[in-house]
Amino acid sequence: MAKKRLIDPYGSELVEDYTKLIADFHLEKFDASLFPKPNRLMRRGVVYAGLGQKIISDAIKQKKPFYVLSGIMPTGDKIHFGTKMVVENIAYFQKVGAEAYILVADLEAEATRGVSLEQARKRAFDFHIPAYIALGLDPKKTTFYFQSENVEVMRATALFSKKVTLNQFLAMYGNADPGRIIGAITQVADILYPQFKRRMPGVIPVGSDQLPHILLTRDIVGRMKTQKFVPPSTVLNKYAPSLDGSMKMSKSQPESCIELPEDPKIVCKKIKRALSGGRDTLEEHKRLGADVEKDMAFELLKQHLIEDDKELENIYKKYKSGKMTSGEIKEIACEKMTEFMNTFEKKLEEVKKQVSKLKFVKA
Amino acid sequence: MAKKRLIDPYGSELVEDYTKLIADFHLEKFDASLFPKPNRLMRRGVVYAGLGQKIISDAIKQKKPFYVLSGIMPTGDKIHFGTKMVVENIAYFQKVGAEAYILVADLEAEATRGVSLEQARKRAFDFHIPAYIALGLDPKKTTFYFQSENVEVMRATALFSKKVTLNQFLAMYGNADPGRIIGAITQVADILYPQFKRRMPGVIPVGSDQLPHILLTRDIVGRMKTQKFVPPSTVLNKYAPSLDGSMKMSKSQPESCIELPEDPKIVCKKIKRALSGGRDTLEEHKRLGADVEKDMAFELLKQHLIEDDKELENIYKKYKSGKMTSGEIKEIACEKMTEFMNTFEKKLEEVKKQVSKLKFVKA
Numbered sequence: 225m226a227k228k229r230l231i232d233p234y235g236s237e238l239v240e241d242y243t244k245l246i247a248d249f250h251l252e253k254f255d256a257s258l259f260p261k262p263n264r265l266m267r268r269g270v271v272y273a274g275l276g277q278k279i280i281s282d283a284i285k286q287k288k289p290f291y292v293l294s295g296i297m298p299t300g301d302k303i304h305f306g307t308k309m310v311v312e313n314i315a316y317f318q319k320v321g322a323e324a325y326i327l328v329a330d331l332e333a334e335a336t337r338g339v340s341l342e343q344a345r346k347r348a349f350d351f352h353i354p355a356y357i358a359l360g361l362d363p364k365k366t367t368f369y370f371q372s373e374n375v376e377v378m379r380a381t382a383l384f385s386k387k388v389t390l391n392q393f394l395a396m397y398g399n400a401d402p403g404r405i406i407g408a409i410t411q412v413a414d415i416l417y418p419q420f421k422r423r424m425p426g427v428i429p430v431g432s433d434q435l436p437h438i439l440l441t442r443d444i445v446g447r448m449k450t451q452k453f454v455p456p457s458t459v460l461n462k463y464a465p466s467l468d469g470s471m472k473m474s475k476s477q478p479e480s481c482i483e484l485p486e487d488p489k490i491v492c493k494k495i496k497r498a499l500s501g502g503r504d505t506l507e508e509h510k511r512l513g514a515d516v517e518k519d520m521a522f523e524l525l526k527q528h529l530i531e532d533d534k535e536l537e538n539i540y541k542k543y544k545s546g547k548m549t550s551g552e553i554k555e556i557a558c559e560k561m562t563e564f565m566n567t568f569e570k571k572l573e574e575v576k577k578q579v580s581k582l583k584f585v586k587a
Numbered sequence: 588m589a590k591k592r593l594i595d596p597y598g599s600e601l602v603e604d605y606t607k608l609i610a611d612f613h614l615e616k617f618d619a620s621l622f623p624k625p626n627r628l629m630r631r632g633v634v635y636a637g638l639g640q641k642i643i644s645d646a647i648k649q650k651k652p653f654y655v656l657s658g659i660m661p662t663g664d665k666i667h668f669g670t671k672m673v674v675e676n677i678a679y680f681q682k683v684g685a686e687a688y689i690l691v692a693d694l695e696a697e698a699t700r701g702v703s704l705e706q707a708r709k710r711a712f713d714f715h716i717p718a719y720i721a722l723g724l725d726p727k728k729t730t731f732y733f734q735s736e737n738v739e740v741m742r743a744t745a746l747f748s749k750k751v752t753l754n755q756f757l758a759m760y761g762n763a764d765p766g767r768i769i770g771a772i773t774q775v776a777d778i779l780y781p782q783f784k785r786r787m788p789g790v791i792p793v794g795s796d797q798l799p800h801i802l803l804t805r806d807i808v809g810r811m812k813t814q815k816f817v818p819p820s821t822v823l824n825k826y827a828p829s830l831d832g833s834m835k836m837s838k839s840q841p842e843s844c845i846e847l848p849e850d851p852k853i854v855c856k857k858i859k860r861a862l863s864g865g866r867d868t869l870e871e872h873k874r875l876g877a878d879v880e881k882d883m884a885f886e887l888l889k890q891h892l893i894e895d896d897k898e899l900e901n902i903y904k905k906y907k908s909g910k911m912t913s914g915e916i917k918e919i920a921c922e923k924m925t926e927f928m929n930t931f932e933k934k935l936e937e938v939k940k941q942v943s944k945l946k947f948v949k950a
Contacts, residue, residue: 331745334745341742372745373738378742381769382697382735382766385765386698386765386766390762390763400753402772403745406748406768
C-alpha cells in the first residue's frame with residue numbers, strides 16, 4: 225500500500241486511477257461472468273473491482289445463505305448518484321438470493337457529523353428509507369435497524385476496537401479523531417452483524433471511498449482468535465462522474481452535480497452545459513464522429529438512464545459515427561432524466577405511505 | 588498542564604509529588620471542613636485533592652439531589668487496596684445523601700484488557716459486587732448496571748466522541764489506541780449517565796491514576812452546546828503505598844502488595860518484612876524515637892486498620908517517642924489486618940448469597 229492515502233471515506237479526495245487502486249489495495253478486477261444476469265452497472269464497467277467475489281458467486285449458484293448489507297448515512301435530504309448505484313447493487317444481490325440488511329448509521333452520523341439521533345431518525349424515515357425502496361430495494365425481504373437501537377452492534381464495537389491500533393487506523397483513514405474511530409468501528413460491527421448468529425458470506429457493495437471500512441473489517445476478522453467470522457466480500461463502483469468531466473460528482477460544485485430528487489428542469493439545464501464529446505463544427509462532427517468517452521450526457525445514459533444494451537449500443541454507434549449530434553444526445557439524456565426523476569418522485573410518495581409498516585430490529 | 592503526562596489510568600506510572608499534581612492539573616486541595624463527619628481517609632490526608640468540592644458540599648448541606656458514582660473493572664478476582672479506599676469514599680457520600688451508582692465496566696474491560704463480556708459478568712457477580720458491599724456500600728440504595736446492558740450509555744459514546752480530538756486524547760492519555768478511546772469515552776458516558784434524566788451534581792471518588800477520565804469528562808461537558816451537564820466533581824485518594832516504602836502498591840511486586848482477599852498469614856509475613864521506622868538498635872530507638880513517617884506498618888494502621896483517631900494518636904506518640912518498637916507496631920498491624928481480612932471474608936460470603944437479589948438497570 226502506498227503511503228499516500230488514495231481514498232477517504234469522509235472527504236472528497238479522488239481516485240486518480242482505478243487501475244492503480246486495484247494494484248495498491250490488492251483488489252480483484254470485477255468479473256461479471258461470476259454473477260447471473262449482471263445488472264447494468266456490472267455489465268458496463270461501473271462496478272470495476274471487488275474482494276471475495278468467488279465466495280458470493282458460489283453462494284448464489286449453490287443457493288447457500290449469504291447476505292448483502294449497506295448503511296444509510298442520514299445526513300441531508302437528497303441522495304447522491306453514487307448512493308443510487310450502491311442501492312441498485314443491493315437490489316441485485318437481494319434478487320439473486322441474499323438476505324438484505326439496511327442499517328441507519330445514526331451513531332456514526334452523530335459521531336462524525338454531529339447529527340443528533342432524533343434528526344437522523346426523522347431523516348431516515350422521511351426520506352432515505354423510502355428512497356432506497358423507490359430505487360429497487362424490496363422492503364419485505366429486508367431487515368432494517370438503527371445502530372443506536374441495536375445493542376449487539378453497540379456492544380461489539382468494544383470487542384472490535386481491541387483489534388486495531390492507532391497507527392493502523394491513521395494509515396487507513398488519515399484522520400483518527402475519536403468520533404471517526406467510533407464511527408468506523410461501529411461500521412465494522414454493522415458489517416459483521418448478520419453473522420453474529422450464524423456465520424455466512426456477505427457482500428457489501430460500496431463506492432470506492434468506502435473501501436477502508438471493508439479493509440478494516442477484513443483485517444479485524446483476521447485478528448479475531450475465538451470468534452471466526454467470514455471476511456466480508458465487496459464490489460466497488462466507480463464514482464459518478466461530474467458533469468464537467470472530472471472524476472466525481474460533488475455537492476460543492478452544484479452545477480456539475482445531480483442529486484435525487486432534483487427539479488428536472490434544472491437538471492436539464494445542467495446537462496445542456498455538461499462536457500460534450502461533440503466536435504467544434506457540425507462539418508467536423510460528421511467527418512470525425514463524436515469523442516463519446518468524454519461525453520457526460522452519454523455517460524448518464526450509459527450509467528443510469530438506458531437499461532437496454534442494444535438501445536445504448538445503437539446510440540453509441542450513431543454518435544460515434546457522427547450521425548447523431550451532441551445536442552441530440554443531450555436531448556435524449558434530458559428526456560430520460562426527466563422521466564426517471566418523475567418516476568422516482570412518484571414512487572417515493574407511494575413508498576412514504578408504507579414506511580410506518582416496515583419491520584425494524586430493536587434492542 | 589506539563590507536557591509530560593504524570594498519570595496514566597492504564598499503567599503504573601507514579602505521581603512523584605502530589606503537590607505538583609495539584610498545581611499541574613489545577614486541582615483544589617481537599618478541604619475536610621466542607622464535609623460532615625469526614626471519614627478516616629478524609630481526616631488523615633489520604634484524600635488530598637478534589638475538583639468541584641463546594642457544589643457537593645452545598646448539596647449535602649442543603650439536602651439537594653446529587654450522586655456518587657464508581658465503576659468496577661471486572662478483571663481478576665482480587666481487589667487492590669486503592670480500590671478499597673474508593674469504595675469507602677463511595678460509602679461515605681452515600682451515607683451523607685448521595686444517590687449511588689455502580690457500573691460494571693465490562694465494555695471497557697473488553698476494549699482495553701480483552702476480557703469477554705461473559706467473563707466480566709461472572710467475575711462481577713462472583714466477587715467484585717459482593718466485595719463492594721462487604722466494604723460498606725449499601726446495595727439497597729445503589730443502582731447497579733453493566734455498560735453492555737445500558738443502551739443510553741452505549742449510545743452516548745458516539746455523542747461524546749465528537750467533542751474530543753485525537754491530539755487532546757493523546758495529550759491526556761499518552762496512548763490513543765481505538766480500544767483505549769472507546770473505553771475512556773464509555774467512561775465519560777457512565778460518569779454523566781445519572782444526569783441523563785435530571786441534571787445534578789455528582790462526585791466521582793478516584794485514585795490519582797483515574798484523574799484523566801474526570802478531566803476528559805469535565806472538558807467534554809464544557810464543549811457541549813445543547814445538552815448542558817453539571818461538570819462532575821471528584822475527590823482524589825493518594826495511592827496505597829507499597830510496603831517497601833515506594834509510592835504505590837503494585838501486583839508486579841507481590842511481596843510489597845496486599846490485596847483483598849489474601850491469606851492473613853502471608854499478609855503478616857509481608858508486614859514483618861515491610862519498611863520500618865525503627866532505628867538500628869534498641870538503644871538508639873529509645874533515644875531518638877521512631878521515624879514514623881516512613882513506617883509502612885504504621886501507614887497501614889493509619890490508612891486502613893484503626894478507625895479511632897485517639898487510638899491511632901496514642902500509638903503514634905508512643906512510637907514516635909521510642910516507647911513502642913517497630914516490632915510491636917508490626918504486631919498490631921498484623922493482628923488488626925488478620926481481623927480485617929477475616930471479617931471481610933465472612934461478610935463476602937454472606938453478601939454473595941444475596942447478590943442474585945440485587946436490582947440492575949437493563950436496556
